[in-house]
Amino acid sequence: MELKTPISEGIIRSLHVGDLVEVTGVVHTGRDAVHKFLHDGGKLPADMRGGVLYHCGPVMVKEDSQWVCKAAGPTTSAREEPYQAEVIQKLGLRAVIGKGGMGEKTLAGCREFGCVYLHAVGGAAQVLAECIKKVRGVSMLEEFGSPEAVWELEVEKFPCVVTMDSHGGSLHKEVLAKSKEALAKLL
Amino acid sequence: MTGLNDNLLELIRRTSAEIPDDVQRVLVEALKAEEKRTNAEFALKTIHANIEMAARKSQPICQDTGSILFFVHAPVGYDQLAFEEAARTAVAEATKKGFLRQNSVDSLTGKNSGNNLGPGTPTFHFTQSCSATEMDVRLMLKGGGCENVGAQYSLPDQRIGADRDLKGCRRAILDAVLQAQGKGCGPGVLGVCIGGDRATSYAFSKEQLLRTLDDRNSNPELDALEQEIVATSNKLGIGPMGFGGKTTLLGCKICAVNRLPASYFVSVSYMCWAFRRQGVVLSADGGKIEKWLY
Numbered sequence: 001m002e003l004k005t006p007i008s009e010g011i012i013r014s015l016h017v018g019d020l021v022e023v024t025g026v027v028h029t030g031r032d033a034v035h036k037f038l039h040d041g042g043k044l045p046a047d048m049r050g051g052v053l054y055h056c057g058p059v060m061v062k063e064d065s066q067w068v069c070k071a072a073g074p075t076t077s078a079r080e081e082p083y084q085a086e087v088i089q090k091l092g093l094r095a096v097i098g099k100g101g102m103g104e105k106t107l108a109g110c111r112e113f114g115c116v117y118l119h120a121v122g123g124a125a126q127v128l129a130e131c132i133k134k135v136r137g138v139s140m141l142e143e144f145g146s147p148e149a150v151w152e153l154e155v156e157k158f159p160c161v162v163t164m165d166s167h168g169g170s171l172h173k174e175v176l177a178k179s180k181e182a183l184a185k186l187l
Numbered sequence: 188m189t190g191l192n193d194n195l196l197e198l199i200r201r202t203s204a205e206i207p208d209d210v211q212r213v214l215v216e217a218l219k220a221e222e223k224r225t226n227a228e229f230a231l232k233t234i235h236a237n238i239e240m241a242a243r244k245s246q247p248i249c250q251d252t253g254s255i256l257f258f259v260h261a262p263v264g265y266d267q268l269a270f271e272e273a274a275r276t277a278v279a280e281a282t283k284k285g286f287l288r289q290n291s292v293d294s295l296t297g298k299n300s301g302n303n304l305g306p307g308t309p310t311f312h313f314t315q316s317c318s319a320t321e322m323d324v325r326l327m328l329k330g331g332g333c334e335n336v337g338a339q340y341s342l343p344d345q346r347i348g349a350d351r352d353l354k355g356c357r358r359a360i361l362d363a364v365l366q367a368q369g370k371g372c373g374p375g376v377l378g379v380c381i382g383g384d385r386a387t388s389y390a391f392s393k394e395q396l397l398r399t400l401d402d403r404n405s406n407p408e409l410d411a412l413e414q415e416i417v418a419t420s421n422k423l424g425i426g427p428m429g430f431g432g433k434t435t436l437l438g439c440k441i442c443a444v445n446r447l448p449a450s451y452f453v454s455v456s457y458m459c460w461a462f463r464r465q466g467v468v469l470s471a472d473g474g475k476i477e478k479w480l481y
Contacts (some may be wrong), residue, residue: 006408006471018226020226020229020432033297047209048201048311055360056250057250057251057288058250059247059250059252059285059288060286061284061285070246070247070250070285071246071247071249071250071285071288071350072249072250073249073251075251075331075332075369076331076332076335078370098429099332099369099370099372100332100368100369100370100429101368101369101429105378121230121233121234121237121428122332122369122372122428122459123228123234123237123248123249123330123372123460123461124233124234124236124237124249125237125241125246125248125250125460126237126240126241126244126248127233127237127240127250127384128245129246129250130240134463144297144299145289145292145297145298145299145301146251146289146299146301147288147289147290147299148299152212159229159233161226161229161430163430171368171429171430171431172368172429174431175368175369175424175425175426175429175430175431176365176368178424178431179365179368179423179425180365182291182422182424183361183365183419183423185420186361186422186423187348187358
């Protein structure tokens with residue numbers, strides 16, 4: 001299923017854990033520094049309502065005064081767990097893309113504010129960079145450095161799996177519980 | 188740029204863009220084994236497409252080009268400082284070209300140095316020997332996601348019921364796999380060291396990742412443990428990316444070094460599927476690549 005930005009709450013509520021989706025439209029990158037900055041009361045110039053935040057620190061190179069994305073896979077999302085629910089609410093996000101999954105606080109935030117967590121394939125920086133059709137702009141580059149800056153990207157059919165939905169479902173919770181149980185039997 | 192600089196730049200480029208053959212072979216097997224039309228299969232197919240694309244475009248397999256770890260074995264009397272200087276030049280150049288991400292951040296100010304150079308980055312592990320006539324230079328680029336799920340256990344560890352014996356080591360290693368779930372970009376490879384102090388134990392565990400995946404341990408007990416850890420981990424159902432599935436680990440390499448009577452560390456370094464390691468044998472002056480090692 002294709003998710004076009006801005007995404008409505010209705011569409012988000014129709015998604016469930018395990019669904020394969022493709023994001024098309026505008027996504028903004030934001031990772032460790034951005035989350036702490038927002039938590040500390042900072043404000044970003046971009047309007048992300050109905051939008052998608054991507055946990056990603058891309059490799060960007062300037063070619064003929066235009067930014068070109070050389071690699072852009074997801075970074076581990078768990079580090080943003082203390083801040084994510086609050087950031088979803090503040091920015092009015094409908095989806096967060098990352099890898100490795102997030103915890104209970106974010107899951108509750110997804111349920112309350114109508115948001116999903118989309119898992120991109122970690123390490124697949126070329127396949128995912130190929131889906132980035134244009135780098136539209138960047139903010140916080142000077143303050144945070146290139147990997148931590150907020151890059152505004154135009155993406156087409158960016159593939160992800162819904163691993164946390166807006167109904168309290170989490171694939172990460174399921175897999176952890178099952179694997180724990182399996183290990184207990186094998187010890 | 189001198190010949191050595193150029194050769195190191197090429198080593199960095201290939202390490203960042205190309206998966207070693209031994210890892211590629213195991214990933215192919217993993218894809219065959221996974222159930223069709225599952226999210227696990229989707230992850231592995233994406234991984235394969237990515238490997239092909241990175242090599243073709245000569246661009247980083249993963250955007251996190253990681254900690255830059257050089258392992259150098261040189262003839263006795265080799266000028267290590269000159270090597271470090273050449274490597275730093277090559278690293279800065281590789282960053283400019285986009286083979287490496289700007290990945291070196293001042294821990295106090297948060298400022299990115301922009302060229303991967305700074306206190307502690309990159310790192311060098313030198314050894315010298317009288318018999319060496321050429322230089323053996325290996326490079327590992329280890330991303331932060333997998334580095335963050337590395338773990339060190341001090342045995343006995345009551346939480347996981349691990350005593351000071353191989354059974355306890357097994358419990359510690361499997362606990363590390365369980366805790367990592369998909370966060371280290373699995374299916375991964377473990378480098379493990381039993382013994383040492385806190386610092387050397389981790390360092391030796393990383394050196395285990397220089398072994399090819401088909402390399403067998405010369406110690407029968409450790410060899411058996413390596414095989415068993417992989418087999419057991421692949422029964423846990425964590426799967427590629429933690430999506431659930433059959434392949435959780437691609438390999439496990441274990442060494443044991445001596446320890447203090449008071450200490451018993453088990454250190455686990457996790458390497459993601461995007462296993463970036465490459466190596467070259469260079470002529471003694473570093474000017475010529477004699478052969479590629481992986």
